[in-house]
Every structure is written in C-alpha cells, then in structure tokens.
C-alpha cells in the first residue's frame with residue numbers, strides 16, 4: 001500500500017542558517033535595528049509560545065479556537081474539501097477541529113502541512129495518521145514566505161488554512177506577496193480560511209503582549225539565545241528589556257528589545273560588531289490588527305472574495321473564508 005505519511009524536503013541544505021545570517025546582517029546594520037519574528041521559534045521558543053497561548057491575558061488562541069469549534073461544520077459544508085493545506089502548521093492542534101468536521105462530512109482525504117521544521121511535521125504527522133485512519137499526510141518542508149505551492153498530487157477541492165493570526169506578522173507589502181503566491185496556486189473550487197486578530201482596546205492588546213508572568217518577555221529575548229547559539233554571538237539577554245507597544249498609526253502591536261545601557265555585541269560567525277546606544281530599541285515583531293473593511297479590500301485586490309466572516313461575541317478575532 002502507498003505510505004500514509006510522506007515528507008517532501010524542499011529546503012536546500014543550510015537554507016535556515018543562511019537565511020538567519022542574512023536577516024541578522026541586514027537587521028543589525030539597519031536603522032532602526034530589526035529582527036524578523038520567525039527566529040523566535042526554536043524548541044524553547046515554540047514551548048514558550050505554547051505557554052503564551054495559555055496565559056489569561058493572551059486571548060487570540062482561545063477566542064479563535066472557540067470560533068472554529070462553532071463554525072467547523074459550516075466550513076466543511078461550504079468547501080467539501082478533500083485536502084487541507086496548512087502553511088506554517090507547527091503542531092497542527094487547532095486544525096483538528098477542521099479535520100474532524102471534514103471527516104464527519106466524508107470529503108477529507110489528505111492533510112498537507114508545510115513548515116520549516118521537519119521534526120514538527122514528523123511529530124504532527126505521526127499523531128494524525130494514528131488518529132485519522134483514512135487520512136494521508138503529505139508534508140512539505142519549506143518556507144511559506146518563499147514557496148507556497150500545494151503538493152501537486154493533493155486531491156481537490158483544497159482548503160488552504162492560515163490560522164492563529166500569523167498573517168499579522170506580515171506588513172502590507174509582504175501580505176500582498178503572500179496572497180498573490182497563494183492565489184496563483186488556487187483552483188476554482190479551492191478556498192482560503194484565514195484567522196485574523198482585530199483592532200480593539202489598546203490596554204487589552206498591550207496586556208496580551210506584556211503578560212504579568214513575563215512569559216512573553218522570555219519569548220521575545222529567546223531570539224537573542226537563538227542568535228548566540230546559531231551564529232556565535234555574545235548577546236547578554238539580561239541587558240535587554242522587553243517592550244510591547246501599540247502603534248496607532250499602523251494599527252499594529254510591536255515587540256522590541258531595549259538595550260538597558262550602551263553596549264557592543266559581537267557576532268562571531270558574521271565577523272560583525274554591533275553598537276547599541278543606551279535605551280536603543282530593536283524591533284523583533286509586528287503583529288498587525290485588522291478591521292473587516294480593510295482585510296476584505298486587501299484580499300479582494302488580490303483576487304480573493306470574502307464569502308464568510310465569523311467573529312466571537314466581543315468581536316475580538318475573525319475567521320474568514322475567501323474564494324478565487
């Protein structure tokens with residue numbers, strides 16, 4: 001019989017170290033300094049993010065999960081999907097709500113997760129083929145910012161899911177590139193399911209990114225541990241303070257690391273020496289918050305029509321279904 005789990009390694013050897021090197025050289029030489037949020041997620045960072053999702057202050061995961069639990073049967077009915085394709089799948093936990101509904105509906109045949117981490121894909125895949133006896137898992141090791149193509153043999157119709165407000169990490173230009181790439185690969189019967197965090201009270205937002213237990217602060221500083229380990233840098237994480245701020249103009253949360261005093265950091269593998277002024281901010285994440293009109297318009301500009309828009313009672317978070 002055909003194997004029920006396959007792993008398509010599309011990343012060239014050294015891709016991750018090479019792109020980390022490029023990001024660190026460019027980001028630490030820029031003014032202001034900036035590091036992309038994708039580098040938070042080594043094993044420790046992924047574990048810290050899991051802890052964040054359980055914090056009282058961090059509402060997005062809980063609220064999105066509640067919406068999905070409510071609407072999954074409707075999504076299954078509207079799409080009749082045979083494949084669920086999930087870029088940036090990570091642990092694939094919330095996706096089970098959709099897989100359950102599509103299994104009950106009798107249309108699901110294939111789950112196609114895409115992630116940069118082969119070990120995350122292997123773990124998630126093993127658990128899924130155990131729990132869904134009729135399911136094939138066609139996993140792809142790739143970077144969704146560069147390669148967003150669905151495995152060619154994944155049966156149609158396909159439902160592409162991008163949950164958890166990961167979309168908020170992309171600025172408007174990066175979002176357009178993402179939608180364009182996605183749209184290019186969509187057939188007429190396919191659909192796109194997007195989870196997006198909404199603009200809300202500033203204090204609620206700031207608390208969600210600056211929790212009382214300091215878990216988010218540790219998560220933020222984890223990028224320094226990653227660069228120390230991978231590129232032989234000598235960042236002292238204690239010499240940086242966690243900063244979470246609401247950028248009103250851009251309607252986004254931002255995380256920064258503030259240098260507590262003037263210091264010089266060396267990055268051995270890059271032969272780089274970087275000066276930080278006292279109180280200098282280095283941006284480590286943007287987390288854009290959305291409004292219905294704006295999000296509908298930017299999708300429509302890329303040929304994606306919003307068919308359904310679901311929110312929670314308090315309109316904290318939205319899940320939408322768009323079609324080509």
Ligand code: AVJ
Pocket residue numbers: 052060164165166168169208209216285286287
């Ligand atoms: C995983 C990108 C959706 O932006 O809310 C949590 C990551 N950063 N706390 C977000 C995060 C700080 C999260 N996303």
